[in-house]
Each structure stands twice: as structure tokens, then as C-alpha cells.
Amino acid sequence: MSKTTKGLVKAFVITVMLLAGLIFLTGGSAAKLAIRAHGFLFPSYSRTLVAYYVSEGETVWDIANAHMKEQNKYRDCRELMFDIRKHNNLIGKELQAGQRIVIPLYKEI
Incomplete structure (x- = not known):
């Protein structure tokens, strides 16, 4: 094992030990904070499909x-428009009154 690899392994082990000690000393509140931070940095989304009938x-x-308002707060209306067109195969086509379409909604969970 090279000197650099040994140094990286030592740094990793020390970091893990420090984090474990921090979690132990704070009674797990550090772990809860880390979980919240992970959800903020890497949010999860659920997709809901809503049936809709087009009006005149x-x-x-x-x-x-x-x-x-049913969407994730960071999405843009143009993204939802594209998703509606793509999901319903409406690229280059017009909507018809009474047509049933599906609206894919993405919400952060």
C-alpha cells in the first residue's frame, strides 16, 4: 500500500470515528440533521398521474x-407543459375539447 493510500485510509477512519462520537454525544440529533441535509441536497419525488378532460x-x-400549485415548488410551468405533451403524445398536435389527457405531477416527498 502506498503512502497516499495509507493516509487516505487513516483520514477516512478518523472521520468515521469523529462522526460516530458526535452522534453519540449529541444523542442522535446530529444524525437527524444529516438525514435532513441529505433530503435537502438529494430530494426524492413521487409521481402522480391525474386524468383530465380538456374544455373548449x-x-x-x-x-x-x-x-x-400541485407541483414541486422548483419546477417551471414550461417543464410541466413539456411533460404533459410528451406523456400524451401531443408533440406537434393540438388539444381537442373533451379529449382525455393524463397530467404527470411530481411532488417532493
Whole structure:
């Protein structure tokens, strides 16, 4: 094993021991904070499919805009519009009144 590899292994072991001690001394609150930080840095999303019937004169923009409050707060309306068009194979096609479409909604969990 080279000097560099030994140094990295020692640093890793020391870091793990320090973290374990911190968790022990804080009664697990450090672990809870780490879990919360992980969820902030790497959020998880759940997808919900909502059936929707198109009204007369309604556009994909209208539909996406009406469902934005059910979306993840960091998504843009244009992303939802693209997802609606892609999921329903509407790329280059117009909506028809009475048409049933599916709206894919992504919400952070």
C-alpha cells in the first residue's frame, strides 16, 4: 500500500470515528440533521398521474398553469407543459375539447 493510500485510509477512519462520537454525544440529533441535509441536497419525488378532460378553447399552458400549485415548488410551468405533451403524445398536435389527457405531477416527498 502506498503512502497516499495509507493516509487516505487513516483520514477516512478518523472521520468515521469523529462522526460516530458526535452522534453519540449529541444523542442522535446530529444524525437527524444529516438525514435532513441529505433530503435537502438529494430530494426524492413521487409521481402522480391525474386524468383530465380538456374544455373548449383550453391550451396546454392553461392546464399546466392550473396544476402548478400541485407541483414541486422548483419546477417551471414550461417543464410541466413539456411533460404533459410528451406523456400524451401531443408533440406537434393540438388539444381537442373533451379529449382525455393524463397530467404527470411530481411532488417532493
